[in-house]
Structures are given as structure tokens and as C-alpha cells.
Amino acid sequence: AQSVTQPDIHITVSEGASLELRCNYSYGATPYLFWYVQSPGQGLQLLLKYFSGDTLVQGIKGFEAEFKRSQSSFNLRKPSVHWSDAAEYFCAVGAPGGADGLTFGKGTHLIIQP
Amino acid sequence: DAGVIQSPRHEVTEMGQEVTLRCKPISGHNSLFWYRQTMMRGLELLIYFNNNVPIDDSGMPEDRFSAKMPNASFSTLKIQPSEPRDSAVYFCASSPGPLTYEQYFGPGTRLTVT
Numbered sequence: 001a002q003s004v005t006q007p008d009i010h011i012t013v014s015e016g017a018s019l020e021l022r023c024n025y026s027y028g029a030t031p032y033l034f035w036y037v038q039s040p041g042q043g044l045q046l047l048l049k050y051f052s053g054d055t056l057v058q059g060i061k062g063f064e065a066e067f068k069r070s071q072s073s074f075n076l077r078k079p080s081v082h083w084s085d086a087a088e089y090f091c092a093v094g095a096p097g098g099a100d101g102l103t104f105g106k107g108t109h110l111i112i113q114p
Numbered sequence: 115d116a117g118v119i120q121s122p123r124h125e126v127t128e129m130g131q132e133v134t135l136r137c138k139p140i141s142g143h144n145s146l147f148w149y150r151q152t153m154m155r156g157l158e159l160l161i162y163f164n165n166n167v168p169i170d171d172s173g174m175p176e177d178r179f180s181a182k183m184p185n186a187s188f189s190t191l192k193i194q195p196s197e198p199r200d201s202a203v204y205f206c207a208s209s210p211g212p213l214t215y216e217q218y219f220g221p222g223t224r225l226t227v228t
Contacts, residue, residue: 043205
């Protein structure tokens with residue numbers, strides 16, 4: 001079965017600075033990979049997804065993520081964060097053709113300093 | 115598209131009462147998922163359906179919890195009797211493809227059991 005780890009529970013970044021959120025997965029082949037964002041009191045919103053092909057994926061709100069097979073990672077990046085990016089971020093993994101749905105990480109809480 | 119619709123958005127009930135949460139998935143989506151989110155346990159998958167058929171309910175915590183999907187546009191999650199430890203935010207999500215494709219989340223129902 002697949003699993004996903006988000007090593008950082010909290011991250012604090014200054015507004016305007018760059019951001020990288022880490023995500024590591026465990027799966028025997030190339031999985032489907034996703035990043036979601038959850039603002040306070042809201043549901044989870046899909047930021048981007050990776051199924052195959054180009055390992056650098058562009059998403060909404062200026063986010064991108066890079067799939068690195070050798071490191072079993074799918075880190076989320078943004079070159080310059082805005083105060084509105086403060087939220088909880090979840091990485092998720094799915095097994096292609098599997099029947100178990102998606103496995104979500106425990107989330108990383110992003111704090112933006114003015 | 116209106117997205118995934120959940121009702122009610124907030125529910126406050128007394129211990130022992132029956133609670134029914136409702137979900138309307140995105141039209142055309144053939145998979146539906148129910149999650150529970152708490153501070154202590156994070157995001158937990160309770161049950162999911164594919165083409166209205168329950169696939170895996172191993173995440174349902176107890177027999178007090180039940181879910182149905184009578185048709186492609188409606189699902190319910192029922193708790194009977196409710197207990198204070200059931201207090202959480204319950205999310206419904208739907209997916210347009212196989213079970214490991216991206217999921218689209220509703221806004222959630224915040225349940226408080228007193």
C-alpha cells in the first residue's frame with residue numbers, strides 16, 4: 001500500500017519569500033500525486049496533480065511541484081508567497097489502477113510573516 | 115459547475131440524537147468519498163463509493179455510522195446515536211475517474227455533539 005509523509009508540521013515564511021513544502025511517498029512504481037490547500041473553515045482545494053510525463057507540474061495560484069523519482073518526492077514550490085497563502089497544505093498519493101482511493105499526508109501548516 | 119454540495123454546513127445536536135449529513139457530488143463524477151477531520155486525528159477516510167456501490171467502509175468507526183448512495187447525485191452519512199466524540203468536520207468529495215484520480219471536496223459539515 002502507498003504512504004505519504006510531510007516532514008514539516010509547521011513552516012513560517014516571510015511574505016514575498018520563496019516557499020518549498022516537502023512531500024515524500026512510498027510506492028513501488030510511479031504513483032499519482034496531488035497537492036491540496038485548505039484555508040480555515042474551508043474544504044480542500046486541488047492545487048495541482050501529476051499522473052505522468054513532464055516532472056514539473058504547474059498548478060493554480062502560482063504553485064508548482066516537481067516529481068523526483070530518485071528521491072520519491074513531490075515538493076511544492078512557490079517563488080513568492082502572499083499573505084493569502086497562509087493555510088494547511090496536504091500532499092496525497094494514489095496507486096494507478098488501485099482501489100484504495102487517495103492517501104493523504106498529515107498536512108503542513110503554512111504561516112506567513114508580514 | 116456548483117461543485118460538491120454538502121448540507122447542513124453546521125449541525126449542533128445532543129448526545130443520543132440521530133444525525134444525517136447530505137452530499138451532492140459533481141454531476142458526472144462516479145466516485146464519492148466521505149472523510150472526517152479532527153485536530154487530533156487529521157483527515158480520515160470513512161467510506162467510498164464507485165458507481166453508487168460502497169467499495170470500502172473499513173474506515174467507518176463503529177456500527178453507529180452508516181452511509182448510503184441511492185443514486186449518482188446523492189449520498190448520506192448517518193450517525194445514530196451520536197456521541198460527543200463524533201464532533202468533527204465531515205467532508206464529502208467526488209472524483210471524475212477511477213478511485214485514485216483527483217478528488218473535489220465539498221465545504222464540509224461541522225458537527226458538534228453536546
